[in-house]
Amino acid sequence: MEFGLGGGHDALVDDVRRFLGEHLTPELLARVRRGGTYHDWDFHRALVAKGWMAPGWPVELGGQGRPPLEVLAIAEELQRAGAPMLGLGTTMLVASVLRHLGTAAQKEAVVRPALAGEILIALGFSEPESGSDVAAAQTRAVRDGDEWVVNGQKMFTTNAHEADYAFLLARTDPTLPKHRGLTTFLVPLRQEGVEIRPITTLSGERTNITFYADARVPDALRIGEVNGGWEVMTVGLTYERTSAAGGDSIRLLEAMEDWAVGGTPHGRSADHDERVHEAFGRAATENEVSVLLSRRSAWLDSIGELPGVEGSMAKLFSSEAITRQSAQFIDLLGPEGIRTEEDRGAPARGEVEWAYRFAQGTTIYGGTSEIQRTIIAQRGLGLPRG
């Protein structure tokens, strides 16, 4: 048993930090935070140029052939620095699906430019009337010769305003049972039948609602079989197994530690406050656990096992940890804690106030905490289904 990641890991981390020092400038971070779009084409292309768009993919497919723990090490550093990665994340998720289930033409037309940083792909799963219950999607796609005609609405189509395609789950046969009448498509977003309206969120992140009114998608951009969409979702998504966890909490704790040793003009110095010590020690411990839980998934991946329940545990634990921590840190800051980053006197640069808002989303998107607990209970513990 070995917990060390080896000397190569340290060198890789140094390399990522040098890269971030050069490309993730304070101006860029401020622009992203103000604009709310957690994607930046310059930063995205700098990552592509470095080979970190798909570092785990084989070299012949445009990757670097790095093992899962190295891929995770890069992701951990990017997350910890607060790099805008949402566009890359959704694009690579779809690219992974296409790598395994796409046609040769789809790989050439979509995967190649995606890996080259030329196009972006958004996700179109949730709808106004369905979120966690993904298979309840009502958006319709009807065949018309070599094309499909799409009508409906998708919620939280993050980065649709920057993206070329939406990876859309649509109902193609309403007469079949819920999970069987679905098909997945790559719907071109820049067309007349598609309307993109912004949704602003609690943390300032911009996402979208997308409307499809007789939008057209060629049959060549259908992924998988007709009415085989659920298989694409379940099979495809298992290839996206390991996410970094704990990075946002680590950055938050660092901001709080800076505050505690430095204080602010109006804040109280807190480096001798036992409540502060306890909260920091607990947060550091929870952050260590988040990192270990996600590294376990990468390690399982590296020995050819499929992490499922393990990924749910990392997501559940880390998202709930930052939710608890950010609330407790506001309490520790006292009335000063609710000042936003626009206020020059905000303690910890306003990071805590922002994190409290940001954290709520992390327990919802990518599968709510309740979905994760159900996966852990049924697949992990073997408890009976309800």
Add this chain to the structure above:
Amino acid sequence: MDLNPSFEQRQLVEAFSTLYRGESTTERVRAAEATGFDPGLWEALAGAGGVEMALPLRAGGSGASLLDLALVAEVHGRHLGSAPLVEAQVSARLLERLGGAAPVVADVAAGRQILTVALAPPGSGTARGVPAAMVADAVLVLDDRCVALVGLADARTPVHNLAALPLADVRLDADPLATFGGEEARRSFATALDEWMALTASALVGLGRRALELAVDYATTRQAFGAPIGSFQAVAHRLADAATALDGATLLSREAAWASEGDPARASDLAAMAFAFAAEAAQVAGEWSLHVHGGYGFMLEYDVQLYFRRAKGWAAVYSDPGRVYAGLGARALARRA
């Protein structure tokens, strides 16, 4: 990173699992509750080299790593071992590091003498609530001046306690059997406390995992409102939280034990983290497992109460998680300032 135990570690775990399955059934645990000590289990552990393995080769031991001991401690916790294995291992290693007399170290290694360690500094000439002090021959105590080895025969008063541990209050008025002064002795003692925390974390993980298994078994078979209660989210989700915390505690306690050799600069912090986090995870597993059993969980006849009481008591004998977290936070800030 490789989270699989080595071939030797798997053999070690299997050997001790077999031993505990035979010598630490819940019937035996119940029978030992009056004293907190099962002499038959201790004899088997000593015979299997349970203490000896913890000593380095130079002292006649088999030089097990702290991680090897942690894997054994998980088994110990899982079977609620009524024997002071962790205390004996940690204090044997401490006495050896301190340069204790070779014949004493040899007796301790063979299990003929049991040593323990006082986890807190004494006050008013008494060390209170010393683990294993009712069954040990001598205790290692750190006071203002030195580390002292103190005989226990006429110096102890039993402490009745939640976890049926063989605790005692120990008077320190007699002359010590040996003393060890200097900064190095203090550092050795601090290392022993780190080792105790890391190994106790592992024992709590083993205990918590077994408590969770009891809950899952019960929730799978017990019917209410026409369905197994484990199919209700109100039940299942609590158990999922306990499972997640225990997986985290398992990784963290193993990492802490690994770090004593693999990452010494972080070993002390990780031991404290592992102790506090495992204490909370085991407590939650114990409480929720008991609760899932409904009224039966409140009955002495059901085994879950054995785990519930020890989950809290095995950790509380040293400290509450909050104080340990506070110590960690203070250390982190001191490094930053």
